[in-house]
Amino acid sequence: MTKLPSISGKKCVTTLEKAGFETKRQRGSHVVLRRANPFAQVVVPLHDELDRGTLRAILRQCGLDVEEFVKLL
DSSP: OOOOOOHHHHHHHHHHTTTEEEEEETTTTTTEETTTTEEEEEEEEEEEOOOHHHHHHHHHHTOOOOOHHHOOO
């Protein structure tokens, strides 16, 4: 099992865009990303460093596992 990386919110957004998500809107320091097929919507905080639990929850909502996410980094 691959270790979950420690990344910023901005890096997470760019990685999810590589996975087929597009930015729908931003309010303050939170960005909403959406993918049409299969449908998924996720909110990413633009913090300097995301907590591991927050990043794991984002990946779970996106339907990605850690290995797929690390490959996209």
